[in-house]
Amino acid sequence: MMTPAHRFKRVSVIGLGYIGLPTAAVFASRGIEVIGVDVNEIAVQTINKGRIHIVEPDLDMVVHAAAREGRLRATLKPEAADAFLIAVPTPFRDGHEPDLSYIEAAARAIAPVLAKGNLVVLESTSPVGTTEQIAAWLAEERPDLSFPQEAGEAADVAVAYCPERVLPGHVLRELVENDRVIGGLTPRCSAEAVALYSTFVKGECVVTTARTAEMCKLTENAFRDVNIAFANELSIICDKLGISVWELIRLANRHPRVNILQPGPGVGGHCIAVDPWFIVNRNPDEARLIHAARQVNDSKPHWVVDKVLAAARAVAARKGCAPQDVRVAAFGLAFKPDIDDLRESPAVDIVKELSAHFARPLLVVEPNIAVVPPALAECGVELIDGFAALDQADVWTLLVDHRPFKTVSPKRRDGVEIVDARGIWTD
Numbered sequence: 052m053m054t055p056a057h058r059f060k061r062v063s064v065i066g067l068g069y070i071g072l073p074t075a076a077v078f079a080s081r082g083i084e085v086i087g088v089d090v091n092e093i094a095v096q097t098i099n100k101g102r103i104h105i106v107e108p109d110l111d112m113v114v115h116a117a118a119r120e121g122r123l124r125a126t127l128k129p130e131a132a133d134a135f136l137i138a139v140p141t142p143f144r145d146g147h148e149p150d151l152s153y154i155e156a157a158a159r160a161i162a163p164v165l166a167k168g169n170l171v172v173l174e175s176t177s178p179v180g181t182t183e184q185i186a187a188w189l190a191e192e193r194p195d196l197s198f199p200q201e202a203g204e205a206a207d208v209a210v211a212y213c214p215e216r217v218l219p220g221h222v223l224r225e226l227v228e229n230d231r232v233i234g235g236l237t238p239r240c241s242a243e244a245v246a247l248y249s250t251f252v253k254g255e256c257v258v259t260t261a262r263t264a265e266m267c268k269l270t271e272n273a274f275r276d277v278n279i280a281f282a283n284e285l286s287i288i289c290d291k292l293g294i295s296v297w298e299l300i301r302l303a304n305r306h307p308r309v310n311i312l313q314p315g316p317g318v319g320g321h322c323i324a325v326d327p328w329f330i331v332n333r334n335p336d337e338a339r340l341i342h343a344a345r346q347v348n349d350s351k352p353h354w355v356v357d358k359v360l361a362a363a364r365a366v367a368a369r370k371g372c373a374p375q376d377v378r379v380a381a382f383g384l385a386f387k388p389d390i391d392d393l394r395e396s397p398a399v400d401i402v403k404e405l406s407a408h409f410a411r412p413l414l415v416v417e418p419n420i421a422v423v424p425p426a427l428a429e430c431g432v433e434l435i436d437g438f439a440a441l442d443q444a445d446v447w448t449l450l451v452d453h454r455p456f457k458t459v460s461p462k463r464r465d466g467v468e469i470v471d472a473r474g475i476w477t478d
């Protein structure tokens with residue numbers, strides 16, 4: 052049974068961050084009234100002024116238009132709506148245990164305003180079984196309504212899972228163009244969610260069960276993590292063997308069925324380095340490869356630190372000074388190229404760890420940010436604007452392949468010890 056799209060006159064998005072805000076703005080751009088809910092007062096105020104509190108290309112224009120035309124309004128407290136989308140954080144706790152407290156708080160917060168005929172969709176990346184758990188929390192709060200687990204297709208409230216797979220930096224395009232995997236707790240729940248997403252998604256909405264959709268999202272990010280781990284492991288082996296890993300990968304990728312990813316200083320961002328743990332934590336005996344990949348990628352920053360310390364010892368031996376007096380520069384802090392996002396960035400961890408080994412502050416070039424983040428300020432790290440000051444450094448550590456770094460000529464790098472985690476200066 053297909054519910055017509057125009058049933059959704061009012062949609063509420065819970066959690067207005069990197070995922071929720073663009074989603075809310077895109078719904079609004081399709082003429083739907085959107086109530087955005089967030090516990091962060093500053094975010095709510097900013098959005099109501101038609102501005103944004105996160106960085107994503109073109110999002111400011113879409114949010115500005117939606118707020119100005121009165122189709123997007125942010126609040127701290129949920130209000131009644133036809134559909135509720137939950138896009139709150141899902142980090143992990145100590146021991147890599149998934150932290151579902153944000154989802155539970157969001158579910159319990161919308162429960163009082165739920166009504167018969169509503170649809171609730173979870174978008175947050177979640178361990179298998181979370182959508183069923185949401186329905187259970189809602190049922191606990193609202194014994195007067197029926198939910199799919201007990202009432203099946205006759206439930207008053209439909210509940211579904213629809214993971215998000217947009218790439219930061221391309222969110223507005225991918226939100227519309229990507230295929231979506233939609234898993235309802237019953238077929239009718241899926242059909243309702245398909246009708247909701249069809250209001251703006253041009254990709255295909257592919258229907259499955261909630262548990263399969265939850266596992267699908269985790270699988271996508273675990274697949275990427277395992278493949279990056281393969282590249283990172285190769286880079287360590289090649290370094291030991293005196294082979295350029297960059298050339299090796301280029302050559303191997305000439306095989307029609309080989310497509311190796313790129314090594315780096317480790318895996319950053321709050322998704323690829325987090326989500327595979329949701330599989331490992333619940334299936335520790337079976338998820339051996341996924342677990343090993345996490346360990347390989349998590350250990351890569353320490354390997355880079357060791358390489359820099361070895362380079363500093365080489366310079367010290369040449370100059371006749373103590374290794375801790377060698378001047379080290381680091382290029383890049385963001386978790387990937389050409390963005391300003393430092394969340395879970397291996398480059399930040401490397402700079403922090405290195406700072407403890409040198410007498411003078413590390414010189415850092417990060418063209419995408421204006422101020423040193425607090426975690427590094429306390430280590431005395433100096434942010435250097437431009438390249439001139441780097442002539443003072445004896446060891447250059449390339450951590451992120453930002454576009455401007457690719458233009459540094461080989462001549463400029465003459466006589467400097469280089470530790471290149473991205474293969475743009477030593478390839």
Ligand SMILES: NC(=O)C1=CN([C@@H]2O[C@H](COP(=O)(O)OP(=O)(O)OC[C@H]3O[C@@H](n4cnc5c(N)ncnc54)[C@H](O)[C@@H]3O)[C@@H](O)[C@H]2O)C=CC1
Pocket residue numbers: 065066067068069070071088089090091094138139140141153156157160174175176177215216217218219321322
């Ligand atoms: N950022 C990304 O590239 C992607 C993220 N995801 C997943 O989407 C989910 C959300 O991620 P982001 O948007 O990046 O997180 P975020 O941290 O940017 O935004 C989450 C927002 O939820 C708000 N929030 C927390 N608890 C709340 C509550 N009880 N009620 C209302 N608002 C609440 C926070 O204040 C914050 O503004 C996570 O599960 C993440 O793994 C999935 C695909 C891509």
Ligand SMILES: CC(=O)N[C@@H]1[C@@H](OP(=O)(O)OP(=O)(O)OC[C@H]2O[C@@H](n3ccc(=O)[nH]c3=O)[C@H](O)[C@@H]2O)O[C@H](C(=O)O)[C@@H](O)[C@@H]1O
Pocket residue numbers: 176215216217218219271272275279312313314315316317318319320321322323386387388
């Ligand atoms: C399977 C997949 O590609 N997932 C995407 C991913 O977005 P994210 O920006 O975190 O991924 P990414 O570009 O692979 O970057 C993650 C980390 O991996 C590193 N990285 C990436 C590719 C590579 O060849 N080598 C490498 O070292 C990056 O430098 C970065 O530190 O995770 C997002 C998410 O789930 O939040 C998801 O929506 C995106 O589609």
